[in-house]
Amino acid sequence: MLTQRQLLILETIIQDYANVGQPIGSKKLQEQLPVHVSTATIRNEMAVLERAGFIMKEHSSSGRVPSLSGYRYYIDNLVKPTKADQGAVQAIRHALASNFSKVDEIIAMSARLLSEMTDYTAISLTPGSTGVKLEGFRLVPLGSSQVMLIMVTNDGTVESQIYNVPAGMHGDQLEAVVRLINQEVVGLPIEEVSSKLQAIAPKLMGYLRGSLSMLDVFDNVLGKAVHQQVFVDGKKNLLNQLTSDNIEQVKSIYSLVDHGPGLGQLLANTNDIAVMIGDELPDNLLTDYSLISAKYQDGNAGEGLIAILGPTNMQYSKVLGLVDALRLELSQRLSNYYRDFND
Known part of the structure; x- marks a missing residue:
């Protein structure tokens, strides 16, 4: 158990080292302590703190610096957060x-x-993402072979990803997929949407002609929102x-x-x-x-x-x-x- 004087010395060493980044000696401590103590007494108390593992010598300097154990003790027992001005x-x-x-x-x-x-x-x-719900997906055509899938949630999050449309797949098919997905998932918590998509995957595959790439895009966009x-x-x-x-x-x-x-x-x-x-x-x-x-x-x-x-x-x-x-x-x-x- 440390005495009040030892606690005061430890606290002063830690605070001064934070300010100047240099080892603290007994004379410097004597100038900073709010009570009058001789340098000989301070050196004795520092020796106690050093044996306890709270401070240590740095190189050959006569001053002391806090150890990790000293910092831990300070955080657990002494630190007083300064209220932000x-x-x-x-x-x-x-x-x-x-x-x-x-x-x-x-x-x-x-x-x-x-x-x-x-x-x-x-x-x-x-x-x-707890409490965040899906407001819906939409497609934006970017040309004859690309679309952008956009997802919006009720917290204002917007995620998107570009999809390269496979040869032979038409925009009407993709729009039908998005309409079906929106019917099934709009309003669901975001973390439940992926499992719902898996549940309706067999039906979606009919529109997508067996292609899994579009479902992968949905999963990627969802992953961005949940992550x-x-x-x-x-x-x-x-x-x-x-x-x-x-x-x-x-x-x-x-x-x-x-x-x-x-x-x-x-x-x-x-x-x-x-x-x-x-x-x-x-x-x-x-x-x-x-x-x-x-x-x-x-x-x-x-x-x-x-x-x-x-x-x-x-x-x-x-x-x-x-x-x-x-x-x-x-x-x-x-x-x-x-x-x-x-x-």
Whole structure:
């Protein structure tokens, strides 16, 4: 069990290291602590914290830096999120008040805002498709041999794909297929449409003369709508951590956040707000990084995620406050979007 003085010293080391990025010595701590303590006493307390594994020496410096265990203890027991100031909240509201035509545009803007306000890499995931219903398919001729299949859902999502019409198949046949599908699936939750298409596939095959390619196009368009979209902003901020010793690591992390295969696992957050530090993250490339993620609600039975990826010595209090403010404003903006869309 740490004493109040040891807790205060640990907290000060973590906050100062976030500000200056340099090891913290006893003299510097003495200047910053809100209570008068001799440098000898501070050195003794630092020795206790070092033995406990909360701080460590960096190279031969006499100063100390936080360890991953120290950060974890700080997050679990000491951190006090700084409430976002009114100026930041107003900036978020103003940016989200734009006239967006799609939910994806709002989610992408949230990543941009979070990156700009923190100077870290921001990631946002669109809400799942729960509660989203199909409004219908339509075909748009693009010439004698191509059509565009367009799908619209009740949340304003529009997905499309070009289809090369097989030789011998006429536009009337394709229109009949679309009419039949619309009769069967309009109004269904989006996640149920694919199974419904499979159920009526034998009937559709009569129109399509045994060709499966058109059904594949329907499945592809549905897959785009159901799939959770990921938006990443501020990837260049990863370069702020670039040194001559970690070039390959930063290149690999850059690739990871650029929709790499491990991104979904990285963002598997089960809490409203979660902080993962260093080796707690699922990718061993990220031992020098922390991820703060938070869930948001869209007011339409959907749930999405926003996250910040930055160095372990990030300013946790400030970032946690901004993430919380943004998720609340984003939830409100999406609720208003769906309300206006459905009116």
